[in-house]
Amino acid sequence: xxxxIAEFIGTMVLILFGDGVVAAVLLRASKAENSGWIVxxxxxxxxxxxxxxxxxxxxGAHINPAVTIALAVxxxxxxxxxxxxxxxxxxxxxxxxxxxWLAYLNHWEGTADPVLKRGxxxxxxxxxxxxxxxxxxxxxxxxxxxxxxxxxxxxxxxxGGMADLFTAGLFPLLVGLLVLAxxxxxxxxxxxxxNPARDLGPRIAHAVLPIxxxxxxxxxxxWIPVVAPIVGGIIGAVLYTALGxxx
Numbered sequence: 001x002x003x004x005i006a007e008f009i010g011t012m013v014l015i016l017f018g019d020g021v022v023a024a025v026l027l028r029a030s031k032a033e034n035s036g037w038i039v040x041x042x043x044x045x046x047x048x049x050x051x052x053x054x055x056x057x058x059x060g061a062h063i064n065p066a067v068t069i070a071l072a073v074x075x076x077x078x079x080x081x082x083x084x085x086x087x088x089x090x091x092x093x094x095x096x097x098x099x100x101w102l103a104y105l106n107h108w109e110g111t112a113d114p115v116l117k118r119g120x121x122x123x124x125x126x127x128x129x130x131x132x133x134x135x136x137x138x139x140x141x142x143x144x145x146x147x148x149x150x151x152x153x154x155x156x157x158x159x160g161g162m163a164d165l166f167t168a169g170l171f172p173l174l175v176g177l178l179v180l181a182x183x184x185x186x187x188x189x190x191x192x193x194x195n196p197a198r199d200l201g202p203r204i205a206h207a208v209l210p211i212x213x214x215x216x217x218x219x220x221x222x223w224i225p226v227v228a229p230i231v232g233g234i235i236g237a238v239l240y241t242a243l244g245x246x247x
Contacts, residue, residue, distance in 0.1 A: 003081065006059035007088035008095075010051045011197055014063050015096025017047035019202055023100055023120045027107040041183035049176030056172060064195040065089055066233030070145045073234050074241045086197075093201025097121055100202075101209050114215025121202035123191035123225050124218065133190050133221075134228045140186045141194045141232030142239070147178040149240040193225030200226050 021043025024032035032039065052061040060077075062068045065086045071077035100120065101108075111117055115124065125133045151174050183192050193199040200222060207217040 003059040004084045004088045006055035007062060007085050008092040010055035010059065010061050010063045011089045011092030011201075012096040012099070013054050014047050014051040015093045015198065015202060016099050017050055018044045018198065019097055019100040019120055020103060021047070023104045023107070026111070026116045026119055027104055028111040029107055030104070037187075038184075041180055041187060044183055045176040045180035048179045049172045052172035052175055053169075059085075061172070063089060063092075063197075064229075064233075065197055066141050066195060066229040067145065067148065069230055070233035070237035074237045076237075089197040090201045093197040094205050097202035097205035098209065101205065101211065108214075109212045112213070114213055117211055117214050118206055118216075118218060119191075121206040122199045122218070122222070123193045125190045125221065126188065128221070130224070133224050136186065136189045137193060137225055137228030138232035138235065140182050140190075140192050141229040142236030143182055143186065143232075144178065144194050145233045145236030146240045147181075148175060149237060150245070151175065151178070153245075190225070194229050194232070196226040196229050198225075 021032075022040055024030050024043075025035050025040055027033065048063070051063050055061050055063075062071070062077075062085055068077060068082055068085045068089070072079045072082050104120075108117060118124065151171065179194075182194065186192060203217050203219075203222055206214065
C-alpha cells in the first residue's frame with residue numbers, strides 16, 4: 001500500500017509542476033505568458049525530476065503506466081503490483097490537474113481560446129494524422145524506456161538497482177534530463193505525452209471541471225497518448241533487454 005500511495009503522490013507532483021508550467025505559458029495574464037516551448041520542456045523535465053526525488057525511494061517512482069507495464073514485460077517488476085500502480089498513477093494525475101486548475105483559477109475566464117485551455121491538461125497534435133501521431137508517441141516512449149534502462153543498467157531490478165543512484169541523488173536528475181531531451185527533440189509533433197496517466201487523467205479533469213469556455217476534451221484523439229506510449233514503452237524495454245547491455 002505504501003508504494004501505491006507513493007505512486008499517487010508522485011504522479012500528482014508530476015502533473016502539478018508539468019501542467020502547471022504549461023498553464024503559466026499558455027494562460028492569459030500569467031507572468032510567464034508566451035514564454036515558449038523551451039520553458040515548457042524544461043518545466044516538464046523538472047516536474048519529472050521532482051516527482052522522482054519525492055517518492056522514488058519508496059516506489060521506484062514509475063509515475064507512468066507505460067514504465068510500469070514495460071518493466072513488468074521484461075521481468076523487472078512484479079505483474080501483481082501493476083494494477084495498483086496504474087490506478088494510483090491515473091488518480092494522482094487527475095488530482096494534480098485539479099490543483100493546477102485551482103492555482104490558475106483567475107486565468108481561465110480571461111483566456112479566450114478553448115484549445116489553449118485544453119492544452120494545459122492534455123496533448124494536442126500540431127498536424128492531426130492518426131498513424132503519424134501514433135508513431136511519434138511510440139518512438140518517444142521507446143526512447144524513454146531505453147534511456148531509463150540505460151541509466152539503471154541492463155538487468156538491474158528497479159528497487160535494488162536504483163539504490164546507489166538515489167543515495168547519490170543522481171537518478172531523478174538524470175531521468176529529468178532524459179525527458180528534457182525527448183521533449184526538445186521529439187515533442188514537436190504531438191506535445192510528447194509519453195505517459196498515459198499524464199494525458200488521460202488531466203483530460204478527464206478538463207472534461208469535468210467548471211472551466212469557462214473550455215470547449216470539448218478531444219476524445220477522438222485521446223486513445224493515442226494512452227495506447228501508443230504503452231506500445232512504445234514495451235518496445236524500448238524489450239529492445240534494451242534483448243541487446244543485453246550491462247548484463
